[in-house]
Amino acid sequence: MKKYKRVSNIKNTIIEYSKNNSKEYILVILICIIGLFVGVMFINNCQEDKQDIITSYITEFIEKMKNIENIDKTDLIKTSVKSNIMLAIIIWFAGTTIIGMPVVLGIILYRGFCLGYTISAITLTLGTGKSILFCILTLFLQNIFFIPALLTMGVSSIKLYKSIINDRRKENIKIEIIRHTIISIIMLGILVISSIVENEISVSLLKFGIKYIN
Numbered sequence: 638m639k640k641y642k643r644v645s646n647i648k649n650t651i652i653e654y655s656k657n658n659s660k661e662y663i664l665v666i667l668i669c670i671i672g673l674f675v676g677v678m679f680i681n682n683c684q685e686d687k688q689d690i691i692t693s694y695i696t697e698f699i700e701k702m703k704n705i706e707n708i709d710k711t712d713l714i715k716t717s718v719k720s721n722i723m724l725a726i727i728i729w730f731a732g733t734t735i736i737g738m739p740v741v742l743g744i745i746l747y748r749g750f751c752l753g754y755t756i757s758a759i760t761l762t763l764g765t766g767k768s769i770l771f772c773i774l775t776l777f778l779q780n781i782f783f784i785p786a787l788l789t790m791g792v793s794s795i796k797l798y799k800s801i802i803n804d805r806r807k808e809n810i811k812i813e814i815i816r817h818t819i820i821s822i823i824m825l826g827i828l829v830i831s832s833i834v835e836n837e838i839s840v841s842l843l844k845f846g847i848k849y850i851n
Contacts, residue, residue, distance in 0.1 A: 658792050665745055665791040669784070672749025679750070680757035692762040702847050710836045717832035721783075725790065725825040732794025732817055735801055741794040748787060752780070774843045779835035786827040793820040 731737030800813040
């Protein structure tokens with residue numbers, strides 16, 4: 638019963654936070670979507686020789702995955718976790734400064750671009766049907782955790798930025814910085830989960846489903 642109440646309280650807190658910051662969420666989601674579309678358009682407008690290089694790289698990656706018997710996931714997880722920790726630190730630090738806001742929004746835009754670029758490159762190489770399977774196996778699960786965490790850190794940064802601009806009282810700004818720090822730490826935990834899911838579950842699923850691809 639207590640466990641159910643805790644889950645319910647967490648759920649209500651998330652819903653309340655999303656409602657109170659709906660405008661900020663809309664902004665960061667739009668920026669991410671713009672980045673995604675730019676990534677798709679970038680691949681679609683690449684010259685044919687560059688497209689050949691991209692398709693060749695993905696094809697070689699798939700063939701390597703087919704031939705590898707055992708994958709050492711420890712180093713992959715360590716690298717991914719370090720990358721996500723660095724990402725969280727950069728967003729946290731940039732979010733605490735006025736001039737850092739373009740950096741936060743730029744990171745969200747870039748991550749959207751990378752996702753769009755990757756999906757478009759996979760589709761170009763494998764075609765629509767097989768690319769859906771490939772994207773589900775490699776991108777879907779970790780991004781369930783990664784994207785909401787990234788967007789929430791962006792929202793927290795925007796909220797702190799507004800507080801610094803609109804409210805000059807040091808005490809209120811300190812409270813917002815503490816709140817931004819707590820949210821960033823929680824989101825860092827979710828990013829770490831994303832890294833584990835990416836390298837433990839997604840890699841295993843890809844290894845299992847790779848025989849149906851290409």
